[in-house]
Amino acid sequence: EDKVVQSPLSLVVHEGDTVTLNCSYEVTNFRSLLWYKQEKKAPTFLFMLTSSGIEKKSGRLSSILDKKELFSILNITATQTGDSAVYLCAVEAGGRLTGGGNKLTFGTGTQLKVEL
């Protein structure tokens, strides 16, 4: 059975801190790993990673994938209160090259709270 584990489960930091969120996985026919931010309802897309060792960056957020060790990290530097959210890691598995949304397996998420 496909499995995605995120750590820590929750985290409280102060504004300006740097945080690292972890995601490890065991899936059959790995296709990609995705990070989402969920504040209230709809998870919003952050990154999609398919290749090992290539860092993806968007502003203060960055992520990297290690396909040999089966994990990914999401880094947030200079955290702000607006970064408070649940961060979800999901792995897409599938047997055919048919695009995203193909059975995402999610971790339970990391609840991040950034305090002033």
Added chain:
Amino acid sequence: KAGVTQTPRYLIKTRGQQVTLSCSPISGHRSVSWYQQTPGQGLQFLFEYFSETQRNKGNFPGRFSGRQFSNSRSEMNVSTLELGDSALYLCASSLVGRLNTEAFFGQGTRLTVV
């Protein structure tokens, strides 16, 4: 362009009833997936539809079913509702092609079974 639209946003039903939820994907997206989110289990995959066909299915009982129409809109149906079906139901749409593409989520339908 418009995002993924789910209706209704909130729903209260009684045990034993059935419910139908609707999802309109982003224009041009042909893959629609459904997920159930509960505090205890997190986000769990229900099923995925592409070109009116179910391509993937999660580990949910047969009371959970879905369909997709020719315009890519999708509906999910839950029959004989149980208290444990209370959850946020999220729909995601994505493009389909040879390259991996991300899934975009709707705001969800909050279902409460009493």
